[in-house]
Amino acid sequence: MLTLGIESSCDDTAAAVLQDDSTLLSSVLTSQDQIHTRFGGVVPELASRCHLESIVPVVNESLKRAKITISDIDLIAVTQGPGLIGSLLVGFSYAKALSYISKIPFVGVDHMAGHILSVFLEEDKPEFPFIALVVSGGTSSIYRADTFTKFTLLGRTRDDAAGEAFDKVAKLLGFPYPGGPVISHEAQSGDNEAIQFPRSWLEKGSLDFSFSGLKTSVLNHCNREKQKNNPLQLADICASFQEAAVEVLVEKTLLAASQQSIQNIVLGGGVSSNPRLRQLMERRCSEDGKKLHIPRPSYCTDNGAMIAIAGVHSHRENSEFSYDLDVYSRSAL
Template sequence: MITLGIESSCDDTAAAVLDDDDTIRANVVSGQDTIHARFGGVVPELASRRHMEAITVVVDEALRRAALDLRDIDLIAATQGPGLIGSLLVGFSYAKALAFTTGRPFVGVDHMAGHLLSAFLEPVKPCFPYLALIVSGGTTALFRVDDFFTFTLLGRTRDDAAGEAFDKVARLLGIGYPGGPAISRYARQGDAERFVLPRAWLEEGSLDFSFSGLKTAVLNQYRQIGDHRDDRLLADLCASFEQAVVDVLVSKSLLAAKQLAVSSLVLGGGVSANTALRTILTDRCRAAGLQLYLPAVQHCTDNAAMIAFAGRKWLQQKGPGSWSDDVFSRSQLGQVSQTFR
C-alpha cells in the first residue's frame, strides 16, 4: 500500500509518499519562516493563505520525487488536528478532494499521534509499551504508548509549551524567529551557569510542566542587565535558559520512566531537534539504563511522513474516514487514558 501523507497544521506545508514497508519515497516540506519572522510568531491568516499557494506545488513535487502519479496512490492521509483551523482546512480539504476525484480512501490523523509514532520511520523501531516525550511549539507532554492506537497522557504543560517559551524568550531578547534555533545559536557560545534561573518541578511526583515562570525570570534578568548588554551576556542568558528547559524535560521524562517501569523512551516534536536536549537526554538515558529512540531531525519537526504512517495504521485497523469528518483545534489525545480517535 502506497500512502500519500499531507500535513498543514501550522506553518509548514508538507507532503510525503510512504511504501507499505515504511520506505519514505519522498518527504517534501515548504516552510514559512520568512513570512512570519517580522511578527515574531505565526500569523494564522498569513499561514493559511500560504498553504493555499503551496499545497498543489508540494504534493506534485512529492509525487515527482517518488516517480509516481495519483493513480499509484492507495491511501491519502491528512492531518485533521490539532492546529490552526485555517491551515488545517487547506490540507484536509485538499486531501478529501484528491480522494474523491481518484476514488481512493482517505483518513484524518491526529497530529500528536504522528509525533508519537514517528520513531517507526527509523530503521531501528521501538517495542511497545514505551514512553514518549513530545516537545513542540504548541505541546509539551508525556505519553505512555501501548500500541499504534492507545496513548495515555501522563503529564502536560500547564501554561506555555517549551517551543512557545523559546519563541517568546527569543522575541523579548530580540534575536530572531523561530526562537528555538536562534536561542541555540547563542547558547552554543554561552555559559549555562552564568544566570541562576528557576526550574518548575511542581508537586512531588508531578509529570506536568510549566515554563511561564522561567520566561518571566529571563525577562527580569534581561532588564537587570540594562545598558551592560552585549553578545557575551546574551549568549550566557540563552545558554542558562536552554539549560533550565532541558533539565526539566529530561528529569520529568526519567521520572515517568521510573514511575511506570518502562524501559524505552521516544523523543518527538519540533523542539526535539534541539542539540542540547538530544545530547543530555542521550547521556541521562544511558546512565539510567533506558533505551532512547531519537527520530531523525526531519522526522521530529512537522512532516507528512509521520502522518502517512499513522494514517495507514488507522486504515488497517479502523477503516477509512467519512466525507463528513471535520478538522479540530485540540488534540483528541488530550485527556488521560484517551485513545486514538
Template structure:
C-alpha cells in the same frame, strides 16, 4: 501499498509518499518562516493563505520525487488536528477532495499521534510499549504509548509549551523567529551555569510542565541588566535558559518512564531536534539502562512522512474518514 500524506496543521505545507514498513520515497516541506519572521510569530491568516498557494505544488513535487503519480497511490492520510483551523482545513479538505475524486480510502491523523510514531521512520525502531515526550512550539506532553493506536497522556504543560518559551525568549532578546534554532546556536558559546534560572517542578509527583515562570525570570534578568546599563551576555542567557528547560524535560521524562515501567523512551516534536536536549537525554537514559529512540531532526519538525506512518496504522484499524468529517483545533489526546 503507497501512501500519500498531507500535513498543514500550522505554518509548514508538507506532503510525502511512503510505503508500508515506513520507507520514505519523498518528503517535501514548504516553510513559511520568511513570512512570519517579521511579526515574531505565526500570523494565522497569512499561514492559511500560504497553504492555499502551496498545497498543490507541494503534493505534485512529492509525487514527482517519489517517481509516482496519483494512479499509483493506494491511501491518502491527512492531518485532521490539532492546529490552526484555517491551516488545517486547507490540507484536510484537499486530501478529502482528492480521495473522493480518485475513489481512494482516506484517514485522518492526529498531529500528536504522528509525532508519537515519528521514530518509526528510522531504521532503528522501538518496540511497544514505550514512554514518549512530545515537545514543540504548541505542545509539551508525556505519553504512555502501548501500541500504534493507544496513547495515554501522563502529563502536559500548564501554560507555555517549551518551543513557545524558546520563541518568546528569542523575541525578548531580539533574536528573531523561530527562536529555538538561534538560541541553541548561541547557547553553544555560553555558560549554562552563568544564571540560575528557576526550574518549575510542580510538586514531587507531578509530570506536568510550566515554563511561564522561567520566561518571566529571563525577562526580569534582561530588564535589570538594561536598566543598569550593563551589556547583555546573550550566549550566557541562552545557555542558562536552555539548560533550565532541558533539565525539567529530562527529569520528568525519566520520572514518567519510572512510573510506567517502560524500558524504552521516545522523543518527538520540533524541540526534539535541539542538540542539548538530545545529548542530555541520551546521557541520562544510558546511566539508567534505558533505550532512547529519536527521530532524525528532519522528522522532528512538522512533516508529512510521520502522518503517513500514523495514517497507515489508522487504516489497518479501519478508521476511515467519512465524507462529512471535519478538522479539529484541540487534540482528544490532550
C-alpha cells in the same frame, strides 16, 4: 501499499509518499518562516493563504519524486488536528476532495500521533510500550504508547509549550523568529551555569510542565541588568535558559518511565531537534539504563512522512472513512 501523507497544521506545507509502513519514497516541505519572521510569530491568516498557494505544488512534487501518479496511491493520510483551524482546513479539505475525485480512501490523523510514531521511520525502531516526550511550539506532553494507536497522556504543559517559551525568550532578546534554533546556536558559546534560572517541578511526582515562570525570570533578569546599565551577556542567558528548560523536560520524562516501569523512551516534535536536549537525554538515559530512540531532525519537525505512517496504522485498525469529518484545534489524545 502506497500512502500519501499531507501536513498543514501550522506554517509548513508538507507531503510525503510512504511504501507500506517503512520505506519513504519522497518527502517535500515548504516553509513560511520568511513570511512570518517580520511579525515575530505565525500570523494565522497569512499561514492559511500560503497553504492554499503551496498545497497542490507540494503534493505534486512528492508524487513526482516518488516516481508515481495519484492513481498509484492506496491511502491518503492528512492532519486533522490539532493546529490552526485555517491551516488545517486547507490540507484536510484538499485531501477529502482528492480522495473523492480519485476514489482513494482517506484517514484523518492526530498531529500528536504523527510525532509519537515518527521514530518508526528510522531503522532502529522502539518496542512497545514506550514513553514518548513530544515537544514543539504548540505542545509539551508525555505519553505512554502501548500500540500504534493506543496512547495515554501522562503529563502536559499547563501554560507555554517549550517551543513557545524558546520563541518568546528569543523575541525579548531581540532575535528573529523562529527563535528556538537561534537560542540553541547562541547557547553553544555560553555558560549554562552563569545564571540560575528556576526549574518548575510543580507538585511532587507531577509529570506536567510549566514554562511561563522561566520565561518571566529571563525577562526580569534582563530588566535588572538594563537598570544597572550592564550589557546583556546573550550567550550566557541563552545557555542558562536552555539548560533550565531542557533539564525539566528530561527529568520528567525519566520520572514517567520510572513510574510506568518502562525502559524505552522516544523523543518527537520540533524541539527534540535541539542538540542540548538530545545530549542530556542520551546521557541521563544511559545513566538510568533506559533505551533512547530519537528520529533525525527532519522527522522531528512537522512533515508529511509522520502523518503517512500514523495514517497507515490508523487505517489498519479501522478502514472505514467519512467525508463528514472535520478538523479540530485541540488534540483528543
